[in-house]
Amino acid sequence: MTTKALADFVADLQYDKLSHETVQITKQCILDWLGVCIRGSQEKPIKIIRKLLLEGGGKPQATVLAGDAEKTTTLNAAFCNGSASHSLDFDDLHNPSIIHLATVVVPPVFAIADTERKSGKEMLAAVVAGYEVGGRVGESVIPESYFFWHTTGTAGTFGAAASAAKILGLNAADTLQCLGSAGTQAAGLWEFLKEGAMSKTLHAGKSSYAGVLSAYLARAGFTGATKILEGEKGFCRAMVPEPHLEKLTDGLNDGIYKIDNNSFKPYACCKHSHASLYAMQVLRAENGLKSEDVEEIELLVNNITEFLINNPQPENPYGCKFSIQYCVAGMLKYGDMGVDRFLPEVIGDAEVRGVMAKTKVVRDPAIEAVHAADPAKLASKLVVRCKDGRVLEMQVDFPKGDPPNPMSWDESVAKFMSLAVPVYGEAKAAKLCKLIETLENSKDFAVDLAKCLA
Structure with a gap:
């Protein structure tokens, strides 16, 4: 069972299994995401989404990264932050799967870690898990599905579910159910591009939301299709007539992760x-x-x-x-x-x-x-x-930001500060940057995030 293999991988992955290099690139991915999310929160489509979601109220569980200290439900925080991080087209990309993985993997981790008082090490492992699953699912349907389907919205939903399941601490059986529920919500069509419509931000927000929703449903005993990827009427065959199913598991558990070969953007466009x-x-x-x-x-x-x-x-x-x-x-x-x-x-x-x-x-x-x-x-x-x-x-072949032509940590810090300072100011932006740089030392992310934004 292919989906089960991925669920087992997510449940088994631990921070201590990650190399120093993987931890460093993971922190760079999170920092890049955070800057784009913060600045993206000021864009018109995100203000519309945020106003609609927050007007409905709800328990203040997790932080919305929009320049103030506003909190909302875990689900809505993931939605708002996921949408914001995809509004500038300045977010990272995993080239082989053509997915902006940070926009769907990190928002569930931030929202659940904030709500559930998780540690930085747990967050880092969850982000690696999300990139791994999202990237593999994307590669299984690329390039054939890309003409119609926006992979960040479709395959990215699995990355969101994997990161949410991991940070929530689900076991392998519940992670399998989580992936099943997420897969049936996967969506995102390219038609919006003809008019320059706002839908792309919705894809990332909804994927993030679906990942969090699926994880909490699974923890409560809600079931999903256990062969949602490889099944006869599952995701992969719905996307393309002949999916590359081998991409889902080839090299899994070999110690080399999809996040190790992630790309960053120096230009704010496709x-x-x-x-x-x-x-x-x-x-x-x-x-x-x-x-x-x-x-x-x-x-x-x-x-x-x-x-x-x-x-x-x-x-x-x-x-x-x-x-x-x-x-x-x-x-x-x-x-x-x-x-x-x-x-x-x-x-x-x-x-x-x-x-x-x-x-x-x-x-x-x-x-x-x-x-x-x-x-x-x-x-x-x-x-x-x-x-x-x-x-x-x-x-x-490899523009600036691709692994063979990488952006350095210092370049990522400069990009982050340029995006975060106009929204949060120099002092708070510097504190946020330091939090991510030393994330493995955080024992309670909710407390540390609140200190940065105070």
Whole structure:
């Protein structure tokens, strides 16, 4: 039973089994998530979600990370924080499964640890468990399911359930029931992208909520399908006709975890644009390239990038995050693509729009072959034809933030502070950063979190 193997893995995993390197990358994942969550809480879609959920009241069990000391139910805190952490498209990505795992794995851990007074070591183990299960489920249905289904909302629900089960302390039998209940709630369709609608944040919030709900239901004796992944009418076969079921268990318990090969974002937009963005950033710096120098830009991409973010005329900030043309043109002008490059008053810039009109996106068999050979490579090739006759080109397999081209802890701290300080101020942000840096020393996360926010 494949689902049972994953449930057994989650129940058996302990902090003491984790290497120093795995603990460090796990803390980096949590810190990255926390910064994006805090700043993301200020976005319009999240304010709508938070207002609706908190107006309903409920027992103040867990913290909503939105700049104040407000608490709500464990379920709603996971929903609010999960949604917030996916609102900027600045969150991490596990490339092979194409899941923003932190947005669905960490919110349940924070909410339950806050409610149940769990330790930092328990939280670290739970995050590793969630990344492992979520990543494996994603890989079992990628790339075939990705045209219709947003993997963070679908496979990510299993990651949320695994992390919730682990931090709640469920045994293997109850974790199996938890996964069954979570799988039947998995959802998330890509249709929203055509209009730049707000649904993507809902996917992460609902997955986080479903994971917490499933864990508490399982603890209370509620049952779910015990073959929810591999069953005839289970998740994997519902997603794709021929799922890669071997991906669910190959190498399980070999001591190498999915979180060990996680990617971080230096740019606040869809990860599928990052290879082209990094190439433009490098060519711009090396050649003093400016917008007025450009005759034409050609972007050679794989099929996923082409159907997902080939958007030559995005109409709103969210659409711009999913327009490779806007992102590359913006990088050419500014030299970076942080949160402020996607503000409503910025996205209509005439210089950027002019470069976009000179940019074409081409689905390229050679680039597709790179991804087919190694799903961790979300590669692209950038070709810039200049008015003076120069042709500048660069293929990027691993942009900044991928494991072979990593972000350092100090770079992650800088990113965190840039996002958290505008919401919480310098002192509180620094305390939060220190809490995550030394998370294994926390005996009662609820107490330590409250001290940081006091």
